[in-house]
Amino acid sequence: MTYKSLEEAVSCTQTDQIEEASCTETQQSSKIEEVCGAILLLLLLVLFIGIPNIVAFNSEPPRTKFTIADASIVHFNLASNNTLYYNFRVTIAAKNLQNYIKSYDKATAIASYKDNQLTSVKMAPFKLSSKNTVRLEPIVFEGNNVMILEPQQLAKYNKETQLEIYNLDVDLDLDCYKVYIHCPSLRVPLISNGKVAPNFNSTTCSYKDDRW
Numbered sequence: 456m457t458y459k460s461l462e463e464a465v466s467c468t469q470t471d472q473i474e475e476a477s478c479t480e481t482q483q484s485s486k487i488e489e490v491c492g493a494i495l496l497l498l499l500l501v502l503f504i505g506i507p508n509i510v511a512f513n514s515e516p517p518r519t520k521f522t523i524a525d526a527s528i529v530h531f532n533l534a535s536n537n538t539l540y541y542n543f544r545v546t547i548a549a550k551n552l553q554n555y556i557k558s559y560d561k562a563t564a565i566a567s568y569k570d571n572q573l574t575s576v577k578m579a580p581f582k583l584s585s586k587n588t589v590r591l592e593p594i595v596f597e598g599n600n601v602m603i604l605e606p607q608q609l610a611k612y613n614k615e616t617q618l619e620i621y622n623l624d625v626d627l628d629l630d631c632y633k634v635y636i637h638c639p640s641l642r643v644p645l646i647s648n649g650k651v652a653p654n655f656n657s658t659t660c661s662y663k664d665d666r667w
């Protein structure tokens with residue numbers, strides 16, 4: 456039996472949880488019979504092979520892979536009154552690694568800089584069909600926050616200002632399954648008028664907590 460059918464079988468058994476969650480995962484109905492048939496096979500297989508198989512399942516890849524595909528800063532300025540004024544945008548690509556449709560209706564993106572939380576932005580609902588990759592619309596973080604930076608952090612801010620590349624963290628709260636996605640240490644270039652800035656290098660996010 457392949458890894459793929461293992462995932463499908465497990466997704467079928469998790470239907471109860473899925474219905475209660477605020478995001479929906481819709482089975483493609485034509486596949487249900489096939490999938491549930493796979494469960495019987497799987498149960499036999501698990502009995503037969505036992506623990507090693509369960510360990511393999513636990514190390515399966517995350518169900519949706521999130522990548523920061525692009526990011527750029529319009530302005531980023533720490534005023535002398537310890538207020539950070541910022542305007543930057545982040546474009547996320549989401550890849551569904553599973554064989555069923557997923558909808559994310561209440562996702563929130565939270566940006567932070569040197570352990571200080573900036574704004575959080577409610578993301579537009581999005582849907583991922585089976586094995587599909589979607590580039591989401593850019594998320595714009597704009598506002599100002601009072602923050603006290605430690606001397607070391609301030610030195611880093613000054614260095615980043617010189618380079619015109621700031622290290623920002625973005626978290627995604629998917630508001631389902633208590634899953635948080637962590638996209639730390641993004642090196643985001645400041646796109647200032649006329650100047651050629653280095654390209655943002657796309658960065659893969661990781662899962663912060665247990666998935667279930």
Ligand SMILES: *[C@@H]1O[C@H](CO)[C@@H](O)[C@H](O)[C@H]1NC(C)=O
Nearest residue numbers: 533534535536537538540601
């Ligand atoms: C902080 O400084 C900025 C720029 O100098 C100014 O526009 C803003 O009003 C100040 N904010 C506060 C809360 O004093």
Ligand SMILES: *[C@@H]1O[C@H](CO)[C@@H](O)[C@H](O)[C@H]1NC(C)=O
Nearest residue numbers: 620642643644653654655656
């Ligand atoms: C992207 O990667 C290249 C090559 O490693 C590097 O030279 C460049 O500075 C990186 N860009 C940013 C914005 O960090």
